[in-house]
Amino acid sequence: MLDVHIIDTLRSGCVIPAHPLALKADRRLDERRQKALTRYYLASGAGGLAVGVHTTGFAIHDPKIGLYQPVLELAGETAQQFAASTGCSEPIMIAGVVGDTNNAVKEARLARDLGYHLGLLCLTALRGKSIDELVDHARQVAQIIPIMGFYLQEVISQMVLPIEFWLKFVEVPNVLAIKIAPFNRYQTLDVLEAVAHSGRADEIALYTGNDDNIILDLLTRYEFRVEGRMVWLDIVGGLLGQWACWTRRAVEYLTRIKRIRQTKAEIPQEILTLASQLTLANKAIFDADNHFAGCIPGISYVLKQQGLLKELITLNPHEQLSPGQAAKIDKIRRDYPHLTDDDFVRENRHIWLSS
Numbered sequence: 001m002l003d004v005h006i007i008d009t010l011r012s013g014c015v016i017p018a019h020p021l022a023l024k025a026d027r028r029l030d031e032r033r034q035k036a037l038t039r040y041y042l043a044s045g046a047g048g049l050a051v052g053v054h055t056t057g058f059a060i061h062d063p064k065i066g067l068y069q070p071v072l073e074l075a076g077e078t079a080q081q082f083a084a085s086t087g088c089s090e091p092i093m094i095a096g097v098v099g100d101t102n103n104a105v106k107e108a109r110l111a112r113d114l115g116y117h118l119g120l121l122c123l124t125a126l127r128g129k130s131i132d133e134l135v136d137h138a139r140q141v142a143q144i145i146p147i148m149g150f151y152l153q154e155v156i157s158q159m160v161l162p163i164e165f166w167l168k169f170v171e172v173p174n175v176l177a178i179k180i181a182p183f184n185r186y187q188t189l190d191v192l193e194a195v196a197h198s199g200r201a202d203e204i205a206l207y208t209g210n211d212d213n214i215i216l217d218l219l220t221r222y223e224f225r226v227e228g229r230m231v232w233l234d235i236v237g238g239l240l241g242q243w244a245c246w247t248r249r250a251v252e253y254l255t256r257i258k259r260i261r262q263t264k265a266e267i268p269q270e271i272l273t274l275a276s277q278l279t280l281a282n283k284a285i286f287d288a289d290n291h292f293a294g295c296i297p298g299i300s301y302v303l304k305q306q307g308l309l310k311e312l313i314t315l316n317p318h319e320q321l322s323p324g325q326a327a328k329i330d331k332i333r334r335d336y337p338h339l340t341d342d343d344f345v346r347e348n349r350h351i352w353l354s355s
Helices: 004-012 031-044 068-086 101-113 131-142 163-169 185-198 214-219 247-263 269-285 295-305 325-335 342-352
Strands: 015-017 048-051 092-097 118-121 147-152 175-181 205-208 221-226 229-234 237-240
Touching: 004 092, 004 175, 015 247, 031 048, 031 068, 031 247, 031 342, 048 068, 068 092, 068 101, 092 101, 101 118, 101 131, 118 131, 118 175, 131 147, 131 163, 147 185, 163 185, 175 185, 185 205, 185 221, 185 229, 205 214, 214 237, 214 247, 214 269, 237 247, 247 269, 269 295, 269 325, 295 325
Parallel strands: 015 048, 015 237, 048 092, 092 118, 118 147, 147 175, 175 205, 205 237
Antiparallel strands: 221 229
């Protein structure tokens, strides 16, 4: 059973960066910079961390590489130490859970034993399976650890999860949240409609993973008619690769959006303009022009420019910035400096890198 604080934080909504992987030039884990990233996110005000997810690199789950457990342990220990030393609240710790059912159950047990609160369930290894098989897989993992569903965009997952899947998935008792990240309006609404019809709208926390539509996802009040009555839904927070950089700004965005929702204030034009600018930034960082081939290196490039990472390197040697991508990111940083948190990082970087 999750602590009440964790449940409340999850349901009220928070910033959850998808944690990147800091590597040395020889592709060994750079523990000092890995810890610095964790401290950066928590110092920025993030309410949780997602580790072992797509932004960390799915290769981390390969037993031959052997980094899944060490990276989860390091993030968990660093987060606990940071919370204890600063007096901030315990963050929600989310572990990416992948593979077939046997592997996913094994990873779920490990994450639970390491003190993680939820498993972010990636279904790509079950590509081609029936809806019932996918739901049974989720049910078995949910018996080990509470789960956050994950609609990963089709370009990466090579899967479409229809509304029929989501209508069954939300019936799994230990589903506590869903990360909606298909980068597709129709598929996003499939998830929302399924939750509206589930009778569990107050139990299942909805998080955007649509890095191309972050602010509008969070600003929108969604309405569905269910058995003659209206059901209202909010996407309460985000678990995002885009929020793995410029995280201080992400916390500011969400804080402002929550205030607008609570006071039912008119949405200012400037925040809609900001939404478009953030999507423009994401286009460069996530390498949308090349079908997101450089999305993880793009995030790392920003963090390297800020001095948080030393090497622009991933576990996959073929995963690199696309030609011209660095120049596009540099242009965004020059043209829209208000999107960055460079000053915040510059002032505190030495503290986060101190050990």
